[in-house]
Amino acid sequence: MELLQTLKGHVGRVWHVSWNPEGNVLASCGEDKTIRLWWQESNDPFALGLKTILTDGHQRTIRSVGWSPCGQYLASASFDSTVAIWNKKSGQFECDVSLEGHENEVKSVAWSKSGQYLATCSRDKSVWIWETSDEEEYECAAVLNAHSQDVKKVVWHPHMDVVASASYDNTLKIFQCDVTECEWICASTLRSHESTVWSLDFDALGKRLVSCSDDQTVKVWQQYEPNNEFGIATPDNEAVWKCVCTIAGYHTRTIHDISWCHQTDLIATGCADDGIRIFKEADNSNINEPTFQQVVNYSSAHSQDVNTVLWNPVHRGILASCSDDGEIKIWKVKENIL
Secondary structure, three states: OOOEEEEEOOOOEEEEEEEEEOOEEEEEEEEEEOOOEEEOOOOOOOOEEEEEEEOOOOOOEEEEEEEEOOOOOEEEEEEOOOOOEEEEOOOOEEEEEEEOOOOOOOOEEEEEOOOOEEEEEEEEEEEEEEEEOOOOOOOEEEEEEEEOOOOEEEEOOOOOOEEEEEEEEOOOEEEEEEEOEEEOOOOOOEEEOOOEEEEEEEEEOOEEEEEOOOOOOEEEEEEEEEOOOOOOOOHHOOOEEEEEEEOOOOOOOOOOOEOOOOOOOOOEEEOOOOEEEEEEEEEOOHHHHHHHHEEEOOOOOOOOEEEEEEEOOOOOOOOEEOOOOOOEEEOOOOOOOO
């Protein structure tokens, strides 16, 4: 893995980074209560420069940022219990909406692929679904209290309006809208981790999930539909999720984040031991008992905890990371790994 660029400017830890849908703008946020937008400066997609600093949206640490599918809106979640919506209709990003309702720190924010929904989660143990018709009017569609502890992360299915969450209560949950009742429900609870689940991500098809935990393991989950060819039971004729692989023995501390590349199928992790690791599924892997090999172990990717790793959605093998050390790094995975 080659380090292409180190982006500096934040004061204090950088909590999160998010690529825009075109893969040419990276948003970052952190302890200094600012959002920084790093833009592709030339024809080189790996040369980013600071173009915009967004301030005055929050009163405390900004924990998470997420782009809308159209790339015209940016949502930010903060320890001040609010979510801000930024738009650039005027040519520059401005905060024109503040969503309130969570009782404690908002830990994660994510837009659905359809652009119709925004999901947020908080230390108050809840997941909120906000519905928008034109991304200017936001209405709370559901407050989901299925978790018993702090909810760390929310991520949407790549093709459907289905959202998954990870929590301090050691579980993952899948939420979807019950069309018959016209209400959001917890469709599945995934149990296997022995400690806090920090992050999760879907694969390109949305048939698999990967999660990472304070228990220092990575788990791969497979969805089985009713009447599946493998004979996996599906009670109540509903799809079920099963843990089909546990990747253990590679990480020495809490795994803070995980990202499943939708172009290469590589899985990247960011860890509290300052390292970034990349895993690749074996060529002869069994779908029901898959095996993954570690193909990259960059043990000192940062000088402190790695908080986020995120694959670029357009450019193959490009990975962004951020850390408690206040730095953002852009990496390129070597072709022989891809």
